[in-house]
Structure formats: structure tokens, C-alpha cells
Amino acid sequence: MTPTPSGFTILASAGQVPAKVVTNDDLAARMDTSDEWIRQRTGIHTRHIAGDDESTSTLCTTVAQQLLHQAGIGADQLSYIVVATMSPDYATPATAAQVQGAIGAANAVAFDISAACSGFVYGLHLMQRLLAGPDVRYGLVLGGETLSRLVDWTDRSTAVLFGDGAGGVLLSNQGSGQYLGRDLRTLGDQGAYLTARALHGQAPSDAFLHMNGRKIYTFAVRAVPRSLQAAVDQAGLSLDQVDHFLLHQANARIITQVAKELDQPLDKFPMNIAAVGNTAAASEPLLLAETIAGGQIQRGEVLALCGFGGGLTVGTVVLRY
Template sequence: MTIRAVVAGIGHYLPERVVPNSEFEKTLDTTDEWIRSRSGIERRHFAADGENTSHLATKAAQNALKDAGLTADDIDAVIVATSTPDLTFPSAATMVQHQLGMTSGFAFDVQAVCAGFIFALTNANALIVSGQAKRILVIGAETFSRIMDWTDRGTCVLFGDGAGAVIIEAQEAAGTPEDRGILATDLNSDGTYRDLLYVDGGVSTGTTGHLRMHGKEVFRHAVEKLAKTAHTALDKAGLSGGDVDWIVPHQANLRIIKATAQKMQVPMDNVIVTVQDHGNTSAASIPLALSVGKSEGRIKPGDLIVTEAIGGGLAWGAVVLRW
């Protein structure tokens, strides 16, 4: 028998404040039409004062536990993917662990920017398969509104805050592509491209800094690398694009999502798109989209899902799983 990491529950949380594109027209040389045409984004959520990444992550985790019919005592580990932790240390994951009332198990953060959830889910899968843990809470959570340059219309209109959480658990399976759970993963990075997307702050500068991005170059790399990593993961699983029920991509830009789907020869009717409502929530975007897809009744048990993302680093990857 083979051990698979199977999704047992999912949930998400979005801050109460909704920010429509029109709000940016008051302070920037931009319009709702300009933002929509270039990104597909119509609105996003911003965290309230004092509402930090760990708070969003905890609420998403609580919703995932409810969905799974589990309690925090049933969880062996917490992994939080984030680039906007509350503090430099300790990890946001240990803060979530505390807020959930967990006093056992282990918790740590993963930082791969927009690809963070893919990296976190891959690490969680390895822990499950190796027997290190039986049930893991994997969370993507961000408060990117805290690192925006509000004078840069090319970036500040694109991002939002939110969190999504998935619980995966060890289950015995036949070891075939028909199994439920994570079937294959693919991770990549190339630091040559670090200057395409980064934050100009940190320990070396003594400031939090702001997000900086070369949008055209990121777009070019995204379409090429996302399609390739998705195909690589499918090949590892012994599957092809024709087997895919849903692509659940990182929700950065509608044009990237469409171009990647076209390269994979998967129709847009089989792509979960939430970027219009959430903006780019970085590591939170994929679990948010998965949670929305499930809550709307689109993602069903047995569906084959490919999820892929690219972020600063550059770092990119894909996961193939059967719901």
C-alpha cells in the first residue's frame, strides 16, 4: 500500500474591508477600467489596523477544522506560507499554533512569496509520506497591504490580504493515479531573477521596505514557467492535461491565468478564477481559490486538480492532487 496526503478539510478568511478599484482613483493616476484591463482585478480586501497575518491564518484554520470535523488537538503540525509575518521571529505558524490552543506538535513558516503555498504543501506532503506527521494544517496567509508603495500605481492596485487553509492527512491508497490525495509535486527556483520581484527592506536596511516589481518581465517568465511546471508534475503523476478537471492557479493576473491555461490546452471553464474579488493575495491565493471552488460546489470528490504558482526568487512549482 501507498501513503497519500489527502485533503480532509479546507477554509478561508478575508478581512472585512473591501477596497474597490474606484478607491484608488482618488489618489493615483489610474481608473477602474485601467486596472481591470491589465489585471482582471475589480476589488480586494485589506486587513484592519491591528489585524495581522497570524490572525487571518488562525481564522482560516478554524474554518478548515470545522469543515473537517476536527479540533486543534487532532493536528500534528502547522505550516504557514507567508512573506508578511507579524514579526521577524517567532514564526507566524507558532502564533497560529498558540491561537488555536495547540501545545503539542510543531509549527514553522515557509517563505517562497507567491509560490509559498505550493512549497508548503510539498513539504507537508513529504512529512506525511515519510511518517513524520499524520495530519497537517497548511496555511497561506498574507497582509501585503503593509508592504505597498501607495504612490506606485503599477503595484499597489494589484495586491490584497487574506488567508486560506487546508488540512491534509495520511491515508492508505493503491498507489495509482486514481488515488485521492497529492499525486505529484514539482518545485523550482532561480535566484538569477531576484531583481524582478522583491521588497527593498529587511534586516540589511533596517526598514520594512516596499514591494518592487518589473511587471512585463514577471509576466513573461510566469506564462512559460507555470505551464512547464504543471506539465512536469502531471508527467510525474502519469497523467496529462486531458485528465485535468480543474486548474487552480495562483491568482495574480487574469491575463497570466488565461495564457497559462491556453498553453496547457485546458479551457477557461475548467479554471477556478477569484482574482477579480481578491486581487493578488500571494501565498494565500491558491488555498483561497480552492476553498471558494469547493464552497461553490465546483470542486467535487474525485476531481483531478493542478495548482501552480510563481513568485519572487524567482520560485515556482506545481502540485497535482485528486480531491
């Protein structure tokens, strides 16, 4: 059944990455790898790494301030702040609560969601429901990560992949944008394929991020096309009517394979993985902000945003920008 399109307008989009850049050659100097090996297998050239004075909450706060400034909205006008992250500063307070306090959004209810690389898309779906309230008008959905603090920098299989950053959107239930369709799935029986920061681990290595790369790749190239097709079908559209597919930037080879599976041109799948690597929940909002700022995305176009990863999770939301 095709849902009735609901008001869901992106008023502003923004992203923030740390100033420190780590290149593939930098990593090759400290472990058994090379620039060529990393590029061929992942498409990554560089990644940004948080400094001592940066954290998930500070990156998200900067993005929130940029969003309010762009839209000319006061922080006191926000009703909700949702932050997607798998690398918060604390177990409590929530990153969203830290952002709420830092920007002075006294009227906003703020909380985090943990769905790894699907977190931002899950957050968009949740915010669409929250904005349906009669007295609600504005909400922030942010994705932020400092994954560099979860990575074993001697492990070639993970250290080359991940970076830090934050991105987000300011949303309103007013305006010309529309929420058209969605597909969200969780495969908890496969969650052991991607884990990080075990709270009751018996070995020091349990604190680091561990991934079965082969299993995750197989999951992604099967689950992502299905999710995209299901969400587009629910929206009552064809794949050809989607102007841009904004996928989680996990691996350039995955994105290329998804485009092939869907029989869609690769130029409809923008990528920034070369510059920022895999930033988990920050991935889709960073890409969205970059493509909007660069003029690649225009008002009225149809976007399909898809996240996939830890949980295991996959999620797609279809919007009219």
C-alpha cells in the first residue's frame, strides 16, 4: 500500500569533519599496507581523525549551530533533537542531550539512537513520525561519530576503513518537501559480524571494532538493493524516477555493485568515501550536505537515502527534496 506523502522538508543540511587528515601513506608507514592496496579494495584515499579537543558531541554541536544559522531558526524553536551514533562521548548523558544543552534548545526533547551505519536513516523515519504532532514544527536529525577511538590502529582490516565526522539536517513539517516511502530491517541474528566496544569483554581487544568483512560485503550487496527497491515501490515510484541514491559510504565496490544490481547509472550514486572513509551514522548526512552545497541536488528531486551495517541493519527512506 502506497502511503500518503507527508510534509517533510529539509530546511538546511550541514556537515563537519576534523581538521586532521590521515592518508593511506600515513597508515602504510605504521602497518603492512599500501595506498594502492587500500584504494583498490575500498576506494578510500584519506580519512579525518578527531583531535584531543574534539568529540562526537562537539562535532554534532557544530553541525547543529550551522543548521540553525542556515535556516534562521532559533534553538528555542526546536521540538526534537535526535542523534544517531555508535561512538558517543558517554553512556549517559546522551549526545543529543549534550547538543541540546550546548545550543540552548530548552524546549527540545533530545535523545540518541543506536543503529550503527543505518542510524541516520532510522532517525529520519523517527523524526517524520515525531513531526506529525500538532504542536511540532522543527526537529534536528544528526549523525556523528568518532570511530577512530574504537579502532585498533594495528589492525589492517579495520584501521584503513573508518573516519570521524558529523552531519545532519534541520527538518520541518511545513514546506514543499515530502516523505514518500521507507524500508527498515534489522537482522539481529547476524549482529556478531560487526561489533564494537564490548562492555563485558574478557580481553582488551574486545574494546575495539571487529568486522567480518566478507560477511558484511555479502550482506550489503544483497540487502541494499532489496531495501531500495522496497522503499521505492512503497513510494509508488520506479527506480528510474529516483534522481539520486545516497548510500552509506562503506566501500566504493559495494556502491558500484548496488548500482549494477538495480540497473541504474553510477552517476546517480554520488560518493565521497575517497576523502572521508566510512563514518558510520555520519556517512549519509555528510554526503547529503556535500551534494546539496555543490548544487548536485535541486529542490523537487527525489532522493533515496540508504544506510546499512551494524546490527545488522539496513534502512532506506525516499524523500522529495
